[in-house]
Amino acid sequence: MEDLTSYPLELTGPDIPMVRFLNVRKSYGELIVLDNLNLDISPNEMVTIIGPSGSGKTTVLRMLMTLETIGGGVIYVDGKPLTHMPKNGALVPADARYLRKARSSIGMCFQHFNLFPHMTALQNCMEGPVQVLGLSGREARERAEELLMMVGMIDKKDQHPSRLSGGQQQRVAIARALAMRPKVMLFDEVTSALDPEVIGEVTNVIRDLTTRHSLTMLMVTHQMGFARDISDRVCFFFGGKIEEQDSPDELFSNPKSKRTQQFLSAVKAAD
Amino acid sequence: MSYISFLSEHGSRFIDGALITGVQFFCSLALAAVIAHVFGLVMLSSNTVVKSFAIAYVEFFRGTSLLVQLFWLFYVLPLFGITLNNFLTGFLAVGLNLGAYGAELVRGAILSVPRGQWEASYALSLSPAKRMRRIIIPQAIATMLPAWGNLAIELLKSTALVGLIAVPDLMFQARELNNSTYLSTWTFGTALIIYYVSARFLITPCMRRLEKIMARRMGRA
Numbered sequence: 109m110e111d112l113t114s115y116p117l118e119l120t121g122p123d124i125p126m127v128r129f130l131n132v133r134k135s136y137g138e139l140i141v142l143d144n145l146n147l148d149i150s151p152n153e154m155v156t157i158i159g160p161s162g163s164g165k166t167t168v169l170r171m172l173m174t175l176e177t178i179g180g181g182v183i184y185v186d187g188k189p190l191t192h193m194p195k196n197g198a199l200v201p202a203d204a205r206y207l208r209k210a211r212s213s214i215g216m217c218f219q220h221f222n223l224f225p226h227m228t229a230l231q232n233c234m235e236g237p238v239q240v241l242g243l244s245g246r247e248a249r250e251r252a253e254e255l256l257m258m259v260g261m262i263d264k265k266d267q268h269p270s271r272l273s274g275g276q277q278q279r280v281a282i283a284r285a286l287a288m289r290p291k292v293m294l295f296d297e298v299t300s301a302l303d304p305e306v307i308g309e310v311t312n313v314i315r316d317l318t319t320r321h322s323l324t325m326l327m328v329t330h331q332m333g334f335a336r337d338i339s340d341r342v343c344f345f346f347g348g349k350i351e352e353q354d355s356p357d358e359l360f361s362n363p364k365s366k367r368t369q370q371f372l373s374a375v376k377a378a379d
Numbered sequence: 380m381s382y383i384s385f386l387s388e389h390g391s392r393f394i395d396g397a398l399i400t401g402v403q404f405f406c407s408l409a410l411a412a413v414i415a416h417v418f419g420l421v422m423l424s425s426n427t428v429v430k431s432f433a434i435a436y437v438e439f440f441r442g443t444s445l446l447v448q449l450f451w452l453f454y455v456l457p458l459f460g461i462t463l464n465n466f467l468t469g470f471l472a473v474g475l476n477l478g479a480y481g482a483e484l485v486r487g488a489i490l491s492v493p494r495g496q497w498e499a500s501y502a503l504s505l506s507p508a509k510r511m512r513r514i515i516i517p518q519a520i521a522t523m524l525p526a527w528g529n530l531a532i533e534l535l536k537s538t539a540l541v542g543l544i545a546v547p548d549l550m551f552q553a554r555e556l557n558n559s560t561y562l563s564t565w566t567f568g569t570a571l572i573i574y575y576v577s578a579r580f581l582i583t584p585c586m587r588r589l590e591k592i593m594a595r596r597m598g599r600a
Binding site: 173174175204208209211212214215216218220222223224225226228235236239240267268269270271284285288 | 493495496498499500501502503504505506507509513514517518521596597598599
């Protein structure tokens with residue numbers, strides 16, 4: 109069992125990151141998925157993770173959403189521990205109740221949208237605010253309609269997901285996550301399951317979020333051009349580690365690591 | 380004696396019997412549905428004790444004959460000081476038995492809800508109870524409804540056994556009539572037709588309608 113006494117109960121100081129991964133490890137049996145990850149994400153920063161499949165990039169998001177348990181280390185969100193909770197002056201692994209409260213500041217959009225099929229677009233966006241945040245039906249409806257308007261889906265608000273295209277479903281999914289007013293938004297390959305002609309409608313919504321809203325965002329994507337356009341920082345993952353991280357211009361034009369160069373040239377060749 | 384005069388003379392007994400069969404059917408269906416959901420959910424629990432209890436229940440009631448269970452409740456329980464009237468015993472036995480089959484349906488349907496749905500409700504911080512009630516079970520019901528249609532027909536046919544503990548249901552009345560008239564072809568033939576018509580023209584259309592309503596709710600209609 110890991111000694112957690114060296115980890116702070118909460119982060120203090122002038123520049124508290126919105127998200128901090130501190131010595132985070134994850135393995136499935138013998139297979140090490142994440143190897144001692146240390147990563148800080150500042151408030152309102154847009155960080156994109158790229159890398160070959162199996163490099164652990166989706167695992168980073170899933171651990172931050174607490175969909176995966178953590179093998180070692182601690183994740184902090186907004187200065188407070190996410191995966192652990194303070195007890196008798198030390199950190200212990202968080203229980204279900206603590207996790208549920210802690211992760212309410214995080215929103216996530218999935219590759220396959222995962223909208224609730226038995227609810228309309230509007231009901232999907234109202235479910236969390238009513239059931240979790242305790243908003244009245246009227247307040248939740250106003251909030252949901254405002255967000256559906258923002259993602260350009262207000263005219264389809266009464267449609268069930270089965271009646272919507274992939275791009276439309278993903279836009280509703282973004283609105284649903286935003287309706288919880290998260291501090292951190294996670295995008296897990298949100299364009300990978302979409303037809304090429306509708307990718308733009310989803311990337312435009314995310315682009316709009318980065319320019320007009322103050323949100324900390326972490327995105328995993330295979331869309332290099334999009335990553336380059338909108339990110340403040342790009343991390344290249346390889347073998348469960350950050351092989352290289354830099355501003356998008358620097359990383360894409362002048363990659364320093366040999367593995368990054370190989371990956372980027374392979375992606376370029378495929379395009 | 381023609382079949383028409385047979386019916387005009389004894390029809391009221393068939394109607395009385397069919398009504399009792401109907402009441403037995405609805406009582407045992409309600410019991411089976413409640414038991415199926417409770418035990419189906421408990422079988423998915425992480426608590427080993429309650430889970431083992433649910434599995435033992437399902438194994439016992441699926442693994443032994445309904446007729447033996449019925450007789451056990453009716454003849455053996457009184458030896459332990461528990462006496463139930465025959466009507467109650469009838470639908471308890473059928474409901475408990477079919478509930479065990481239903482529990483497997485519920486368990487399977489819940490497990491068939493895609494993992495992404497669990498994760499999405501988890502990401503919205505829904506509590507486990509709300510996740511189950513608002514997201515998982517509505518989708519599971521849509522999946523398991525066709526199988527419940529089969530189970531409901533099976534349940535109707537199973538109620539024919541309650542006549543053996545003197546519940547005056549359709550089968551009981553048919554046997555009584557047969558004993559007094561010896562018109563086996565007509566008595567059992569009529570019972571057969573009533574069972575078939577109930578299953579084919581009452582239960583099946585109701586289940587189809589329910590399936591359509593669920594499909595509409597899922598946005599598939």
